[in-house]
Amino acid sequence: MHANAVPESYVYVTEEGVTRHYADGSVEALAWEDVVEVRVGGPADPRADSGDGREERRGDEEDDVLIVLLSRDGEGCVVPASATDASFLARLRYLPDFDLDRLSSAVEAAADDYVVVWRSPEPPSPLPDFEYD
Template sequence: MVTIAAMHGNSVPNSYVYVTEEGVARHHADGSVDALAWEDVVEVRVVGDTDSDILYILLDRGGQGCVVPRSATDTAFVARLRYLPDFDVDRLSAAVDAVPDDDVVVWRSPEPPPSFPDFEYD
């Protein structure tokens, strides 16, 4: 497990990010937690933050996810992203360097979403 703290100039970190083999979790100063298992990640986005930071947004099929500030990451986070199928680190780097105002999708799961159940109509 890797623990990364985002300090933003404060003596008390405003969030912690835990990266494990199972997933990623961001613990906020207010006690709330955003967490996502790696096996549930279907999309990775990058967006510029108002605090001049970059945010990595990891989403699951339901649109729930974990927002991770770049300032709260280290090489372990990016190294773990590389295990996602067909993840393109160059695309990630280009998006980070561009500091986008809007979300930029840098990766989507190559697996199709589960099919809808068969409905019978009268």
């Protein structure tokens, strides 16, 4: 009898956000409304610094292109390109002025460094306080 291999990590995409579960039990999650930047790159997680000038990798990401979603406060979710599907790409299209062709080109040309493929426009100014009768 052969058991199915347990994936080292997996990604869930919903209308509310994206969540990545790692084999070690850790989880990264980010709500779509909090995404302010999308980066694409090669072999290193741009948010993890080993202290010696090199960036570290986690788990099964050694040969995969990574799509990194970041929030304004630096929280993020790292999604391997191999784990993306139509629902992930469709949801990215809801980000204001997101260009799927630019994402595709960045994934095809991914190198060790990261390229920003989308940034949120500046947030709108707060609404003035209205007095209600």
